[in-house]
Amino acid sequence: MSNLNQRLKKMGNYASVSLVIIGICLIISEFFVHRHGEIKLEDFPVFPVIYGFSASVFIVVVGIGLRYLLMRKEDYYD
Amino acid sequence: MTNITPGLLMIVAAAFVPYLPHHIRQVFMLIAIGFSAVSLFAGEGVHWIIFVFGQELILHNADNLTLPFGIIFHIAATLNVIYGWHERRPMEHTAGLAYAGAAIAALHAGDLITLFIWWEATAITSVFLILASGTQRANNAAMRYLLVQVASGVMLLAGACLYWKESGTIAFGAMELGSTGTWLIFLAFGIKAAFPFLNGWLQDAYPEATIIGTVMLSSFTTKLAIYAFARGFAGTEYLIWIGAVMTAFPVFFAVIENDLRRVLAYSLNNQLGFMIVAIGIGTELALNGAVAHAFAHILYKALLFMSIGSVMYRVGTAKATELGGLYKSMPLTMIFCIIGAMSISAFPLFSGFTAKAVIMKAVGYEGLIYVYLVLLAASAGVLHHSGIKIPYFTFFSHDSGLRPKEAPFNMIIAMAIASVFCIGIGVMPTQFYQILPYELNYQPYDASHIVGQFQLVIFAMLAFTFLMRFGFYPPEISSTVLNSDWFYRKLAPRIGKPFLLIANKIGVGANAFLIKFTKLFISRISYIYQHPVTGPVTPGPAAIALITLLMCVLLITNIF
Incomplete structure (x- = not known):
């Protein structure tokens, strides 16, 4: 494995860990900040956390499904 | 000088761009954009009207909606010149400057006909940004792009004419959907704004343009449509x-x-x-x-x-x-x-x-x-x-x-x-909010909003990390993803081909029949020419043809 690949992997690990820590901090901050949204549903505790995560997973899952339907070879139109 | 439509100067300047040496050309373009921007200071109101065939064409109309778009279009044009500074070929620079100018001029159109002219101008100038790629693939994409853009323009023109007939005005203001005219205008805008199923041209053409070309394209066409919707609908x-x-x-x-x-x-x-x-x-x-x-x-x-x-x-x-x-x-x-x-x-x-x-x-x-x-x-x-x-x-x-x-x-x-x-x-x-069309007393930075937004984006990022780590994220694969341009790139030819073949066959058949008929006609004339019934021999087939024609005319005039 090249040197750069190792370094990229390491960076990836750091990034993942820091994201998890930031995520935990954000959930904790919910107890200190009175968060309210533009619609009532958004006032539900940790709504953006749940919605952001699940929307992202949903998009990727649908994307994978779309691949079967819409993906063709690169020279399809040529 | 502020009466001149912003952008017009850029279009005129674009004509000189190919004749200037490299660095001078870039400076010249920046100056042209600067002078064009001076017209933005004209203030609100109508600044330039011309009369054509008894119609009032408002070439320069400025208000609270045109100003923010005018400012950002000038900034984008300036960024494009700097970004493309290294490029020595004049084609993209000429097209890019004229394209930005046309888009800016379109913002200031006070009537639908002027809007149509600049609307088409953006299409015609921008297509060169795709053609400049120089590949066959880009050429094909450019032609498809042009067809769609011109279709949008034609619909706008047709809509404008109908709207004029319905309402007696061609002024470009708020419209109510309902009549054919307004629907056509709505669709014309919709094509340029890349509505669902009318969007194929965007993803088809933009990535085929040159490196600078794509940056230029990304700024103007679709945002012009957004402006048009904001004004009209x-x-x-x-x-x-x-x-x-x-x-x-x-x-x-x-x-x-x-x-x-x-x-x-x-x-x-x-x-x-x-x-x-x-x-x-x-x-x-x-x-x-x-x-x-x-x-x-x-x-x-x-x-x-x-x-x-x-x-x-x-x-x-x-x-x-x-x-x-x-x-x-x-x-x-x-x-x-x-x-x-x-x-x-x-x-x-x-x-x-x-x-x-x-x-x-x-x-x-x-x-x-x-x-x-x-x-x-x-x-x-x-x-x-x-x-x-x-x-x-x-x-x-x-x-x-x-x-x-x-x-x-x-x-x-x-x-x-x-x-x-x-x-x-x-x-x-x-x-930032001060340049917006209406007064806005809003403060986006409060603790609630910041925490909420951070939660949304960070957890969306965590979802990506999670999917990536556990191997659920779809790997990148070199492929073509079908989009709505498939309808006219694959489906239409597939359905259209049999019809075209039939039409072609009919055409070939009709052609053969005509040739046969003409030959027969000429051979008949030759026969008469060579076998005179009586009198002197006529001088040639041409004369026979003329005489026949004359006789037909006499016959017809006598009958009717």
């Missing part, structure tokens, strides 16, 4: 639903697309959806949101296209499968790309946050819960494909083995300026 309810679909569906395509410039074209489409929803709502707050978003969007979208363009300039490709690990070779480009990515993902302190917040507030205020939830999900989607996918697959991911130089100096300057704007708009919302 603000408060039209259909737009809310169309816009909501527009924000959502390109996201899925962007996730699986391999060409990063095409990913950006999908994300451009999705961003337009936010503006269309806001225009559909049509309140002052919503229109402010649409304009703010268009303004911020032009900058961060150009920045993203610029950064991917810089990578492409150095390594010759923008395909995710062939890129990766460039953060060490092109660190500045990486930083600018991430600033663009954070702006489009609406991180607090970046332009997307301050702009999108206004739209979200307007949607929430109207109580459109489902639309709000769609927009919120689409925001997470934007973060996915533009915020993470673009920088991740280009600069990180894995070692592609590419070790290019950093982007050229001029590209770095252009990206730096765009970045400053992205952050500036993000940190100074009050100043």
Whole structure:
């Protein structure tokens, strides 16, 4: 494995860990900040956390499904 | 001098661009843009009218809606000149300057006919940005692009004529959907705004343009359509639903697309959806949101296209499968790309946050819960494909083995300026909101909003990390993802081919019959010529033909 690949992997690990820590901090901050949204549903505790995560997973899952339907070879139109 | 339509000077200047030496040409273009911008100071009102065939054509109309668009179009044109400074060929510069000029002039059209003229001018000038690529693939894409754009123009003209007949005016103002004329105008705008199923041209053509060309294209055409909707159809309810679909569906395509410039074209489409929803709502707050978003969007979208363009300039490709690990070779480009990515993902302190917040507030205020939830999900989607996918697959991911130089100096300057704007708009919302059409007393930075937004984006990022770590994320595959251009690139030819074959057969048959008939006719004449019944021999077949014709005429005139 090249040197750069190792370094990229390491960076990836750091990034993942820091994201998890930031995520935990954000959930904790919910107890200190009175968060309210533009619609009532958004006032539900940790709504953006749940919605952001699940929307992202949903998009990727649908994307994978779309691949079967819409993906063709690169020279399809040529 | 301020009476002259902004942009017109740029179009005139473009005619001289090919004849100027390299660096002087770039300076000349900057000066032309500067002089054109002077007309923005004309103030509100009608500044230039001409009369053609008894019709009043308003060439320069300025108000609170044209001004923010005028400002951002001039900024974008300036950035394009700097970004393309290294390019010695004049074609893209000429086309780009004229294209920007035409778009700016279109903003100031006070009537539908003037709008149509500039509308078509943007199509005709911009197609050269795609043609400049010089490949057969680009040529084909350019022709398809031109066909769609001209179709939009023709519909606008037809709509304008019908509208004139219905209402007795060609003034370009707020219209009510209902008649054929207004529907045609609506559709003409819709094509340029890349409505769902009318969007194929955007993802088809933009990634085929040259590196500078794509950056230029990303700024003007679609935002001109957004402006046109804001002026003509603000408060039209259909737009809310169309816009909501527009924000959502390109996201899925962007996730699986391999060409990063095409990913950006999908994300451009999705961003337009936010503006269309806001225009559909049509309140002052919503229109402010649409304009703010268009303004911020032009900058961060150009920045993203610029950064991917810089990578492409150095390594010759923008395909995710062939890129990766460039953060060490092109660190500045990486930083600018991430600033663009954070702006489009609406991180607090970046332009997307301050702009999108206004739209979200307007949607929430109207109580459109489902639309709000769609927009919120689409925001997470934007973060996915533009915020993470673009920088991740280009600069990180894995070692592609590419070790290019950093982007050229001029590209770095252009990206730096765009970045400053992205952050500036993000940190100074009050100043930014002052250029919007209506007064806006809104403060996006409160603890609640900041925490909420951070929760949304960070957990969307965590979802990406989670999917990536556990191998659920779809790997990049070199492929073609079918889009609505499939209908006219594959389906229409497939259905049309048998009909064309039949038509062709009929044509060939009719042609053969005509030839046979003519031959028969001539042989008959020759026969008569060679076998005179009586009298002297006629001098030639021509005379026989003439005599026959004369006889026919006499016969006919006698009968009738």
